[in-house]
Amino acid sequence: MSTASTPAQRIPGTPRIIPRDQKRDFPKPSHPRVMCVVNQKGGVGKTTTTVNLASALADGGLNVLVMDLDPQGNASTALGVDHAPGTHGTYEVLLDGVPIREVEVSSPEASGLTVVPATVDLAGAELQLVGMVGREQRLARAIRNHLKTADVDYILFDCPPSLGLLTLNALVAAGEVIIPIQTEYYALEGVSQLMNTIAVVQRELNPDLDLSTVILTMFDARTKLSAQVAREVRRHFDAQTLNAQIPRSVRIAEAPSYGQTLLQFDPSSAGAKAYWRAAQEIATRGKAR
Ligand code: ATP
Ligand code: MG
Helix, strand or coil, X not given: CCCCXXXXXXXXXXXXXXXXXXXXXXXXCCCCEEEEECCCCCCCCHHHHHHHHHHHHHHCCCCEEEEECCCCCHHHHHCCCCCCCCCCCHHHHHHHCCCHHHHCEECCXXXXXXXXXXXXCHHHHHHHHHCCCCCCCHHHHHHHHHHHHCCCCEEEEECXXXXXXXXXXXXXXXXXXXXXXXXXXXXXXXXXXXXXXXXHHHHHCCCCCEEEEEEEECECCCCHHHHHHHHXXXXXXXXXXXXXXCECCHHHHHHHHHCCCHHHHCCCCHHHHHHHHHHHHHHHHCCXX
């Protein structure tokens, strides 16, 4: 891996060198922000967005917790934490009521970044939750308890590509929603169903839930289609769409196979810079807009 085009690999646990133009301190929010990264469409960049935003916010000096709510465990992989079967994590929090602090682990990605990993066991949780009392509120309760003592600024939920009980738990526990939208054909397909789900959650279970952020992913500046889709999304979600849009890049696709986020794998790449800008916008504009 020592070709000229390969970025220098950081040994886990050693400090990351952040290019000077990217290093910045982010403002601490007035209250912990709990954000649900959701889109039931598969492969739109939910996990990539979750882990890179989390990493950027942690590098910006904030305490960040990522909860992996996807049995695929992709966020756990990208953040370099163990999620082999039998590892305790989201499943135990949701099903057994285990406190978050007992299962969160530090990510080698950045100091101040912790992860509650997801294992394949979580695949069974949807069905097991069905019969449980307060099945949609179990994560919300766990988060409330955690926030009584934890010094955390941001909690990000990486949701699976469905609107089942895992995603519902995340929407009920969150204060804000982040929707990544891939700038490709059919980008908005399914978003109206997601909007309906969010509206139902706001009406029935979590009146404070705010669709605060839309982030355009896999933007390809060479195609007219990407620009068209981006315009269309900005028309629908004018206030929510971040100015920073994430370019399509092979570097982004390569990073997870090294158990790293793009910010760690190739911090000076265009994609890493875009995620930095996105994190900065989120951190500075807060909820009050
Ligand atoms: P799922 O619905 O399966 O959970 P997801 O919405 O979490 O998927 P990701 O896993 O983040 O999506 O991304 C899907 C694939 O696209 C991954 O292989 C990822 O590495 C790649 N990818 C994500 N963002 C980009 C990008 N900006 N440019 C190129 N590839 C990307
Ligand atoms: Mg994912």
